[in-house]
Amino acid sequence: MNRIIALVITIFIMMLVGSSMIFIVDQRKYAIVFSFGEVKKIISAPGLHLKAPPPFQNVVYMDKRIQTIDNLEADRYITSEKKNLLVDLFVKWRIIDPRKFYISVRSDASLAQDRLIQVICAALNEEFTKRTVSEVVSNEREIVMKAVRKKVERDASNLGIDIVDVRLRRVDLLENISESVYQRMKAERQQVANKQRSTGAAEAERIRADADKQREVVIANAYKKAQEIKGNGDAKAAAIYANAFGRDPKFYAFYKSLEAYRRSMGKGDIVITDPNSEFFRFMKNPAGLLATPTSKRSKH
Template structure:
């Protein structure tokens, strides 16, 4: 029984010793083998690897994938025009030299980010101060990013990393400048709106005046044509009347009397007191009628 226990313990010790000597390197990581506190080997190929058991040798894994460093709390940067801008940026980086990386930063990536962040910010400061607001926002935005990346390449080598990309995420004015810019934009838009309203009002007055003028011309021409047609009609009627009256004077006299009656008695309430023997009622009495006594006529 004691012999079985010894065998089991020995087997367990051998298993633990063997497991401490084997490790697996993932394709997404570097394996750094330490020997008594010094870097002995950097393994970049994935697979099952072997080493001496601790404390003779230890293994530290480093992520070889691309990492992202975002800008910390944004600080204003002054342009060549002395305008204050706030820039949010990001940097893509990865470990290029594991030995150099560990010597300068240790195996923790947060250490390199804390050291790299102020360097990136300083590079942006130098590039932005050379340019105008328009250049940073639009015309030279790509050049700013490329120049910052070139500045970081030399700095990155001493940290054992490679800068893959530099990007500007957002550019904005500082808070105190933003309000002034928005105020100027609002005033400019208000000025343009007032100008458009004034122009529209002037155009409206011009159109209305032109329409009134055209209306007056059309009405005047229509009145002129109507008067002309009426005059021609009156002339023709007068000619017809004259011709008819010339042929039969008695009929003419009778027609004029009827016209006089029509003009005189326009309403049932009209009252006229006159001698019935007056020549005014001659047409009503007829040729053979005797004169009657004077009486009111309606």
């Protein structure tokens, strides 16, 4: 009976020792094997592994997933204009060197986050003091984050940590300076708008002046061409008239007199003149000859 009890106890002890020599590494974890406080082995591959039983060897696990620091309270930073800003941010990080991480913070994630927050706040404060509110809020926000991340990565690497991302979630102005900053930004935008308007007005005036100049040139050329055509037409008409009426001067004189009668006397017009004047010579004589004084006396 005693032998059976001793055998059971022996088997139980062997099972305990055997179970303490076997450990499982999850795919989301790192495993560090220690021997009397000294790091002996780091395991990142998931699966079943063996070690010496305690107290000869122990295992510490670390999370290899990306972790986020997003429970920070908004902190106050000062810009180059001595304006206060409330900044809310978040940080994503992960462990890449378990040995350094354990040596630096004894595998305490909360202690690592506190160290990261101190480094990030110092880097943000350094960058904000170089810039104005407008630059931080809009123009150079991405540049600020790249500079902060570069500085934090240098210090985080000493902790065995990789900084995946640093982002400003919100940047708020204090209430007592919000209005003044808004008015200044409004004035800057108004100045840009006025400059654009003046440039556009000058360009429009230049285009109008050029169009007017071209219009005057076109009109002058058209008038010159029209006058040349009209002059050529008048010259040809005069030549035709001269050629036609030169063949019969008496008929030409008779025709011109009829035109004069038509222009000077309309319906209902009254003309007071000497009937023996030269103007009416064709009415008294179809040949247009005026009677001489001698001929009149000979008739009497």
